[in-house]
Amino acid sequence: MITEDWALRMVTPKKGDYTRVPMTPAARQIADAWDSAKDDAAGGLPGRLRISWADDQTLKMELEAGDQTRTFHFNATTAAEPSWQGASRAEWQYTVNPPRSGELKVVTNRLRPGYLRKNGVPYSANTSMIEYYHRITAPNGDVWLTVVAEIVDPENLREPFVQSTRFKRLAPNATFKPEACEAR
Numbered sequence: 001m002i003t004e005d006w007a008l009r010m011v012t013p014k015k016g017d018y019t020r021v022p023m024t025p026a027a028r029q030i031a032d033a034w035d036s037a038k039d040d041a042a043g044g045l046p047g048r049l050r051i052s053w054a055d056d057q058t059l060k061m062e063l064e065a066g067d068q069t070r071t072f073h074f075n076a077t078t079a080a081e082p083s084w085q086g087a088s089r090a091e092w093q094y095t096v097n098p099p100r101s102g103e104l105k106v107v108t109n110r111l112r113p114g115y116l117r118k119n120g121v122p123y124s125a126n127t128s129m130i131e132y133y134h135r136i137t138a139p140n141g142d143v144w145l146t147v148v149a150e151i152v153d154p155e156n157l158r159e160p161f162v163q164s165t166r167f168k169r170l171a172p173n174a175t176f177k178p179e180a181c182e183a184r
Helices: 006-010 025-032
Strands: 049-055 058-063 068-073 087-092 104-109 128-137 143-152 161-168
Parallel strands (some): 068 087
Antiparallel strands (some): 058 068, 087 104, 104 128, 128 143, 143 161
């Protein structure tokens, strides 16, 4: 569900539009040199996601956009090489019910350099991201997942960049159709 920053999420910001991104001068130079022709076919809206347990210590989050899968490890793990998904360590923030309840905190690092936005705003290999997953049941029974991400990149951001995304739970019989990224 796109409920905030609609213009930035539904329409690719124009080159040079770095609204609310606390970029360093070096990051601005990289973004100003960005070539949109290389990225126009990539897509990449948040789309839908599916979360399930891969095993007792690993949550799996599959995203339709780009046919991506992230894994959140509750035990110590490190990625040998940086990847688009990075290495993610998860922990429950507090539990008032049996295990696997409460808010989830995920710390991700070991990311390959890429874009924070589809208009060339960069992030570096030194980026770390802390995400907080909040599950909320509305009075009408709808289940919502809000993900608040704090992105720290000492090379490209003057301060942490924070954004949130909301997802509404679909019916169990809803279709889930991952779409692969197009080759460049």
